[in-house]
Amino acid sequence: MARNTKHIRRAARTAHSRPPKTAPQAKDVAQTAGMGHNQMKPTLIMVGADKGGVGKTTVARALLDYLASNNVIVRAFDTETPRGTLQRFHPEITQVVDINQTPDQMRILDTLNTSQVKVSLIDTRAGALASSLAALRDVGFLDAAKAGDFNFVLFHILGPSIASLSEISETAPFVTDAHYFLVKNYVNDSTFFDWDPATLQTYFGKVKNASEVTIPKLNAMAYEQVELAGTPLSSFVADKTASGEPANHSFTLRGYVRTWQNKNAEEFDRIHLLDLINGRG
Structure with missing residues (x-):
């Protein structure tokens, strides 16, 4: 009996000597919660064309609006x-750069991993898609994307003529490891050629990972007013100025833009853009 009492007392002393379990500190919880974001693979989205006047920046604006609406x-x-051009509509998040100049290449690419913002969008200068892709190749970005260090998504805005197929052929060598989307942009009433299946296969066969995206037409007056407003698309729809003050935009025109946005969102959902950004594509 004395031996049992002695054993119980020793166990009690041992229990009291152990440090009590404490709840996780707020800092630890925050770090754990942020791990998914910090470990997210950086994504570079490029929007470009080798021809001017095809609505390239409008597509870039539509993408920015879609991503913002999905909390990206x-x-x-x-x-x-x-x-x-893009900076006029999104000045708070946009920097003007020359992608063919080394200091600006460093501003974009050297910060892909270190920036807290893991998604970067480049709106290329009109007619400079091929040269921009060549710059990415020369600095080793395309090889890094192939190795899985980055997600690379390219939206190639096509012109409304058969000549655009030649652009696909010129772009093909650069995009073998990119998520490559050929965009027919009807926003400004473009009329596209009919892609003959045999001719189409001749060019698409060179880019096996290419998919087609369609941007619908936007009412002409709504398109004009949303350009003049100089605000993000969502601000125009919300009847806000660039500074966030109440505006006086037409209810009817805002409705046209809202419907156009929804159709774009359906198209971006169809290609699983959010999954591509999150590495699930």
Whole structure:
């Protein structure tokens, strides 16, 4: 009996000597919660064309609006130097750069891994898609994307003529490891040629991972007013100015833009853009 009492007392002393279990500290919880974001593979989205006047920046704006509506934080680079085009509509997140200049290449690419914003969008200068892709190749970005270090998504805005097929052929060598989307942009009433299946296969066979995206037509007056407003598309629909103050945009025109946005969102959902960004594509 004395031996049992002695054993119980020793166990009690041991229990009291152990440090009590404590709840996780707030800092630890925050770090754990942020791990998924910090470990997210950086994504570079490029929007470009080898022909001007095809609505390239409009598609870039539609993408930024779609990503923002899905709580994806994005930073943007506008290569329409020196004044910029995309920056006019998204000044808070957009930098004007020259992708063919080494310092600006460093501003974009050297920060892909270190920036807290893991999605970057480049709106290339009109007619400069091929040269921009060549710059990415020369600095080793395309090889890094092939190795799985980055997600690379390319939206190639096509012109409304058969000549655009030649652009596909020129772009093909650069995009073998990219998520490559050929975009027919009807926003400004473009009329596209009919792609003959045999001719189409001749070019598409060179880019086996290419998919087609269609941007629908937007009412002409709504398109004009949303350009003049100089705000993100979502701000125009919400009847806000660039500074967030109440605007006085037409209810009817805002409705046209809202419907157009919804159709774009359906198209971006169809190609699983969010999955591609999150590495599930």
